Amino acid sequence: MHENQISPSEWEIMRVVWTTHPITSKEINDILKEKKEWKLATTKTLIGRLVKKGLLSTEQKGRKYEYSPLVSEKESIDESIDDLLDQMCDTKVGRSVETILEKSVVSKSDLERLEALIEKKKADAPKEVKCTCTPGQCSCVH
Amino acid sequence: MHENQISPSEWEIMRVVWTTHPITSKEINDILKEKKEWKLATTKTLIGRLVKKGLLSTEQKGRKYEYSPLVSEKESIDESIDDLLDQMCDTKVGRSVETILEKSVVSKSDLERLEALIEKKKADAPKEVKCTCTPGQCSCVH
DNA sequence: TTATATAGTTTACAACTGTAAACGTAAAAT
DNA sequence: ATTTTACGTTTACAGTTGTAAACTATATAA
Numbered sequence: 230m231h232e233n234q235i236s237p238s239e240w241e242i243m244r245v246v247w248t249t250h251p252i253t254s255k256e257i258n259d260i261l262k263e264k265k266e267w268k269l270a271t272t273k274t275l276i277g278r279l280v281k282k283g284l285l286s287t288e289q290k291g292r293k294y295e296y297s298p299l300v301s302e303k304e305s306i307d308e309s310i311d312d313l314l315d316q317m318c319d320t321k322v323g324r325s326v327e328t329i330l331e332k333s334v335v336s337k338s339d340l341e342r343l344e345a346l347i348e349k350k351k352a353d354a355p356k357e358v359k360c361t362c363t364p365g366q367c368s369c370v371h
Numbered sequence: 372m373h374e375n376q377i378s379p380s381e382w383e384i385m386r387v388v389w390t391t392h393p394i395t396s397k398e399i400n401d402i403l404k405e406k407k408e409w410k411l412a413t414t415k416t417l418i419g420r421l422v423k424k425g426l427l428s429t430e431q432k433g434r435k436y437e438y439s440p441l442v443s444e445k446e447s448i449d450e451s452i453d454d455l456l457d458q459m460c461d462t463k464v465g466r467s468v469e470t471i472l473e474k475s476v477v478s479k480s481d482l483e484r485l486e487a488l489i490e491k492k493k494a495d496a497p498k499e500v501k502c503t504c505t506p507g508q509c510s511c512v513h
Numbered sequence: 514t515t516a517t518a519t520a521g522t523t524t525a526c527a528a529c530t531g532t533a534a535a536c537g538t539a540a541a542a543t
Numbered sequence: 544a545t546t547t548t549a550c551g552t553t554t555a556c557a558g559t560t561g562t563a564a565a566c567t568a569t570a571t572a573a
Contacts, residue, residue, distance in 0.1 A: 236560055240458050244508040254520080260507035270563050273521070278560085292569060293520055306459055310471055313455050316382050317448055322471065323481025329452055329468055330488055337496045339465025340489050346472055347482050347489070354479045365402035366386040378530055396550080412533050415551070420530090434539060435550060 231308045233282045241265060242275050243284065247302040251288060251295030318367035320358045373450045375424045383407060384417050385426065389444040393430060393437030460509040462500045 235243060241264070245257050258272040276296060279285040287294045314322060335343075360369035377385060383406070387399050400414040418438060421427040429436045456464060477485075502511035 234559090237454075237458070238561060241508070244458075244504075248507055248510055260505070264505040264508070267561095268563055269519095270565095271561075274561085274563075277522075306463070306467060307470060309455055309458065310467060313451055314471065314475065316379070316386075316451065319476065320478075321448070322475045323477040323485070325448060325452060326468055326471055326475075326477070326481075327485060327488060328449060329456065329464065329471075330485070330492070333456065333464045333468075334461065334500050335465040335468070335492065335496060336462075336500050337493065337498055339468075339500075340493050340496050343465070343469060343472070344486065344489055346469060347486055350472065350477065351479065351482050354477060354482050356479055358476050358478050358481075362386075363402070363406040365390055366383070366406070368390055376529090380531060409531095410533055411549095412535090413531075416531085416533075419552075 231312060233284065235279075235284065235305060239275055239279055239284075242272065242279060243298065243302070243305065246285060246296055246298050250297040251290075252297075253290075253293055253295055255293075257296070318360050318362045318369060320360050320367070320369060323358070373454060375426065377421075377426065377447060381417055381421055381426075384414065384421060385440065385444070385447065388427060388438055388440050392439040393432075394439075395432075395435055395437055397435075399438070460502050460504050460511060462502050462509070462511060465500070 241261060242257060245260050246252055249256070249260075254273050254276055255269070257276065258267070258269050261267060261272060276285065280287055280296070284298070284300050285296045286299050287296055289295075317325065330343075360367055360371070362369065364371045383403060384399060387402050388394055391398070391402075396415050396418055397411070399418065400409070400411050403409060403414060418427065422429055422438070426440070426442050427438045428441050429438055459467065472485075502509055502513070504511065506513045
């Protein structure tokens with residue numbers, strides 16, 4: 230599990246800051262008013278936690294602060310993906326990708342890039358993926 | 372967010388029970404000894420919580436219980452996937468699938484199935500995925 | 514200049530998690 | 544028959560998360 234996990238509520242904040250920064254707590258709260266019924270105090274608590282976790286930086290501007298991200302959205306998403314993959318047997322990843330693809334709308338160019346990637350992977354894809362699970366935690370034969 | 376979320380430690384238990392059931396707490400613990408340095412008490416606490424959450428059923432066998440899953444592994448994984456997708460803009464899903472595929476080993480037949488799915492999706496894939504984010508939570512132009 | 518609106522910080526508090534000891538009870542071993 | 548062992552249940556306790564009120568300091572408006 231990754232340390233400094235970003236909780237679901239904290240993600241809401243991070244997404245705002247990734248989109249616009251530097252940004253103040255008030256501005257963050259205004260944007261989130263649309264989606265969450267949070268008191269300003271709630272937003273501030275979450276911001277404080279993110280600062281403490283080292284995920285947001287602060288810069289004092291007069292009597293207020295402006296916040297900026299210290300981690301990128303891509304790396305954060307990638308960590309979430311890692312955590313997801315860590316909880317399933319390697320042999321199930323292919324099926325899961327299929328599931329994601331089935332339930333999502335992706336663009337033509339996404340599909341083209343994926344197709345190219347698949348073509349490339351075909352070269353050295355194994356016939357069967359090797360399972361590395363602890364014996365008893367998946368049905369693969371060990 | 373899905374209610375009755377399965378926590379990382381609880382996943383360890385569930386994976387064992389999905390693989391073998393019905394199964395006793397002792398057997399679960401024996402299997403997990405390989406991977407986690409948990410006291411038997413810890414395993415039992417986690418089992419108890421899973422029963423309370425309605426994710427494991429119990430059947431009394433003499434003086435002990437045997438546990439079985441009340442939710443399937445697939446549906447649980449699918450919920451995890453949903454939670455992952457919920458935290459990113461729809462337009463980023465394609466890229467994320469690519470990331471997963473890049474960092475994983477998938478089998479030839481996985482790749483073939485994926486290819487077929489892509490071919491099918493191409494028919495009505497949009498040129499650009501529509502973003503449905505709350506304004507200010509992603510960089511798409513609204 | 515005093516009251517009010519803003520900022521950030523501290524404190525709060527319940528639910529969930531990780532990790533386990535303690536407890537009560539029934540079965541098995543001596 | 545008594546001690547030990549094996550089970551499940553209860554209690555514990557700190558850390559995280561969701562949600563926010565209270566507090567403090569300052570800037571601004573009256």
